[in-house]
Structures are given as structure tokens and as C-alpha cells.
Amino acid sequence: MHIDAIDTPAVLIDLDRVEANLKRAQDYADAHGLPLRPHVKTHKLPEMAKKQVALGAIGITCQKIGEAAAMADGGLTDIFLPYNILGASKLDRLADLNARVTLSVTADNAETIAGYAARFAAEAPLTVLVECDTGAGRCGVQTPEEAVTLAGQIAAAPGLTFGGLMTYPPRGGTVRADAWLQEAKAALEAAGLPPGVISSGGTPDLYRAAEGTVTTEYRPGTYIYSDRMQVAFGLGTLEDCALTVKATVVSRPTPNRAVLDSGSKALAADPVPAPHAGHGHVVEYPDAVITALSEEHAVVDLSACADKPAIGDTVRVIPNHACVVTNLFDTAFLVRGDSVEREAEITSRGKLR
């Protein structure tokens, strides 16, 4: 099937670009001896995760149990879930998952560890890493001392295994995170709790990941598709972006205005860092600016465009943030050039719990 036959709006994934993006990252990882454990949040497709593993990734990263379960259903066998899992319902599902795959999770507080400790037993233990806030200001213990305390609580629980440390550093924060993690590692070793794994991540700093001297694995996510935000952060160019939203020009109300059938329910409202602007890059009209999204319309300013599209023309839009676009569509079209290989169900989409 030719891509012209795809009705709009639709997500298209360029497999040649995917494979180039994955190979570039794996080559870097191999050259630096730093294994990858890609985050599947970006694609939510088991077959993409399998491509990542086939290239050399040591496992995958998921953020929610439902997302991980869909990946296990799809044949993935080694899953890291860097999240505080709380509550009886989720802990039961976590135990089911732990029986199916090689699993590890995180904790950044004693309450979460107590929940794990009460649910898991020595016959089928759960591996728990301590999440560290190395500057991103999200989850994580604030000091290496706290990490040692929590590691001790994990190690003391019969049903838990202390797995090491995990962080999601701020963009540009790899070196700063490394100093933090070095100190924590030394403190853990001094306490007789050496961290087996030290896991860091984030696509913006993927090609600086090896500056982390104590990191044992790295978790990039968006690198597989890239998007306007990553390009703004310095990751390659728009020509590396593998995910596009195919859209149709449904209206040309004025000489300089076009309206596409891809609104915020297709492109999402995530902003792009300045000095970039607008809600996506229109590949065929690079000087066009998507000035506004409503739920099912994108308003495009064509003032700067020499050529302008006609009603019924289709375009491909590189979104600001690919990961949230994936989550809006039930399927994605896997393409090579102008040829559609297959329509794939995005099986982990919407798996929020």
C-alpha cells in the first residue's frame, strides 16, 4: 500500500529512520560499553521494543504496570519499572508481572518499600532500586545518606532484593548527576550494600551518557522517533524524526491560512522550547507555522510560504512531542519511504495504571 492511501489524521512511523536512530544510539553505547535499556513510553509497540533488544539493549523500561504487562504480552522478558508502586491492587498486578518476566522497580520512600516488603516473599523476590533526585526535581531521595537508609530497608526485607540506584537527571545534568551517584555508590559500598545497577536516562543527553562514570545502564526513550523538542535540544535534525502525523488541508479560508484535520487530539498541546514556535513542523511547507490548535483543527499561517497547499492536499507534521502523540492513536502505520509495511496496534497506549 502507498502512503497516499492512508486516511487522515494518522501516525506514520518511518522504519528506515527508526533503524538509523536505534543503530546510532546502540553504536554509541557499544563504543562506550554502556548498555541501553530503552524506555518504551515513546512507541508503546512491543515490536519496536524487540528491535531495540535485537540490536543489543539489555531490557526495556516502562512507566506503568499496564504498559509493562502489554510489553510482556508482546514477548519482552526484562522490564524495569522505575516508579513507586503503591496500593494492594497494583502490588498484586506487580506480583503477577514479577512471575512472568525479569522485573525491577524503584522506591524513593519507606512507605513504598514497606508495601513491597509486605507483598513479596523470598520465594519470588522483587528487585528494588532506590530512585535518586540528582537535580531534576521530580521523584527521588535528596541525599546519598537517604539512599543508604532506603537501600538498607530493602536489603532487610526477606522478599526484596536491593538492585542499585536509578536517576532521571535534568537535561545537561549528566556530570552533576555522576558526582551525586559517585558519592552514593561509595556510601553504599561503605555500608556493605554495593549497588549492582546504576541506571540513568533521558534522550537529550544520550550522546553524553558516557560522561557518567558510574552509570551501568542508560534509559533513552524519545531517541527512537525524535521530535521537534529533541531537535531543539540538539539531538540531530528534523530529517531524523521518524514519527509524523499525516494530515489533510480541510480549509483555506484566506490566502495565508490553512486548516488541518489534526488538532490537539492528534498533535497534543505540548509546547516546543523557544526560539522555536508553533504546534509542529509541516514537512512539505517548512516555513509554515501552526499557530493554534483546537481539538480537531490546526490553524496554519502560510505567510512565509512561497508555495501554499490546496484544499485536499495532505501534509506530514513532525509533532513537538512524539511520546504523547503515540498515546493519542490506537494504531500507527509502519512505512518505508512511500510504502506502508503494516498498520500496527499501539498495544500499550492508554495503559495508565
Place this chain on the structure above:
Amino acid sequence: MHIDAIDTPAVLIDLDRVEANLKRAQDYADAHGLPLRPHVKTHKLPEMAKKQVALGAIGITCQKIGEAAAMADGGLTDIFLPYNILGASKLDRLADLNARVTLSVTADNAETIAGYAARFAAEAPLTVLVECDTGAGRCGVQTPEEAVTLAGQIAAAPGLTFGGLMTYPPRGGTVRADAWLQEAKAALEAAGLPPGVISSGGTPDLYRAAEGTVTTEYRPGTYIYSDRMQVAFGLGTLEDCALTVKATVVSRPTPNRAVLDSGSKALAADPVPAPHAGHGHVVEYPDAVITALSEEHAVVDLSACADKPAIGDTVRVIPNHACVVTNLFDTAFLVRGDSVEREAEITSRGKLR
């Protein structure tokens, strides 16, 4: 079931608030003799659409064929699709829908009308309204003269019926839109093409809708649930908001920081108008500010809160924009107070084509 038993993140719909919001709007509409044709984009649930019709709505509004088809499957019988429908695949699906329900669509250009005219025949005609841009800067003809031209093209096609005019005015633009529509109505009447329907819409101006002197129906959407954005626009108070996202405090890394399990894949990144700030209103902690969303985390600043939540506590978040949240979840829990009536499948979710 008690709402405490709902795992997080989850969408909860307070039916008492829904019914109060619907009744208030229908009472206004009845008092002013202005029929409602609610937009279902906000709830995407046939049972909510049926509540709206049972109260007096003359039909519903959908934005995409798939959304409309799911509503037809759910028993809705009168659907307005104010969109330029283009392409053979969509026109075939539109014809199927036209055979099932009382249907009308819009056009704002000759190409779209030509497509309708080629696909529909006199035995099963399609009703087409002309979309008018009365200031919102999205779709729509720019002048009443253009409206007359397109109305003539519709009326001349054997398979089409000219249905009237449709506009989505800018917020606060009802009176300005009315002047535009008055002029267009007069021009159409002079041309022998009186508009049977003049349809306007938008929740922000719902309670000023009767200022539109030529409007024959009004299409509010978000009024059923309301949200932070609508409250910022002056529609009622936060106590009227019927949709909340139930979330769990999964981390308390510092004395003034909490992290919820509801990120941008649950709350969406849509902004709230200034002077309001943040990514949602935490009902139990009204002085908390959701300062940042990543995909599966919401970072909350508790600095201004006298009481602060503990790890494992649950909260309910009123999102900035309810309509995009509905579209992120496969199901919604319908509740009254603390009691869950039922978990409903959001059947029109993700129906982008």
C-alpha cells in the same frame, strides 16, 4: 462501590454536577427559546448525549465521522458534523452514516461541496450548512457574499440540501457574530436561499447565547463537565466541575514537594489562562500548584499548603481542559458523591477519522 476502591489515575464524573450543569443550560435555552445541540467532544459517551437529548437538546454535534458513528451506535439519531469532509474513504463512511441518522455537515469551500455533490444523490441527500468565520480565525467563509456563493452551489447540487449557516465565534464574540450572520441571512434571503438553521456555539458564551438574534440553535460542549479553563473564562465555579482525575501521591521527596501518578498522559499539557497557573486544581489542597508534568508524573508545590498530603493519599484534580482528558482514558467512573454507579467505556475516544 466506594470511590476509594478506584485505582489511580482514573477519570471520575460526578453525575449530580453533570445533571446540574445540563439543567442550568437547558433552563437558559428554554427560557430564551434557543434550542441546544450539545457538542459531545467533551464526554464522548453516548449515555451523556442521551441525557442531553432527554433534557431537551434537539440533537448532538460531533467533530469526526468516527465519533459520530460511535454515537449512532449508542442510539443517537440526529447528528451535526460541522466539518469539511474530504476524500473518497470519508465520503463513503459519511454516506453510511447519512443512511442511519438525521445528519448534516458543513463546507466552507467549493472543493468540499464538489466532493459532497459527487457522492450524494437525490434519493438520499446530504444536508450541508456553510461555515462562517465570524472572528475566530479558524475555518469559515470570510464574507456573507462567499456564504451566498457556496449556498448556491449546495442548492444547485441534486444530492445536497442547503441547511443554513454555522459559526464558532470567538469567545465574547456572540454580538459581533450576530451582526455578521444577520447580514448573511439577509443576503441569502435576497438570493432566494433562506437559511433554515443558523448554528452558533461555544461554552464560554453559553449564557450570552441569546444575544445572537438570528441564531436558531447553540452548540455548547464543555459546559457538561466544565474545567479550570471555563472557570477562568467566567463559567461558574470550581464546585461546578464534574470531571476530576483521581490520582495518588506516590512521592514526597521534600517537605514542600509531592508527586502524583497523573502526568501529561492523564491531565494533558493544555495551559490555563492567566492569572491562573499550573496543570490542574488539587481539590483537597486548593493552595497546591501543579508546577510540572512529565508523562506519568505531576510535580506539586505544597509551599502554600497548611496541611500536606502523605504518600499513598489520593487526591482529585480538576484538569485545565476536560475535553482532552476524556480522550486520554478508555473508561470513566460515573459517581454520585462517594459512590460509584458504574465504569463506562468512552466509546468515542480516539475516533480521530
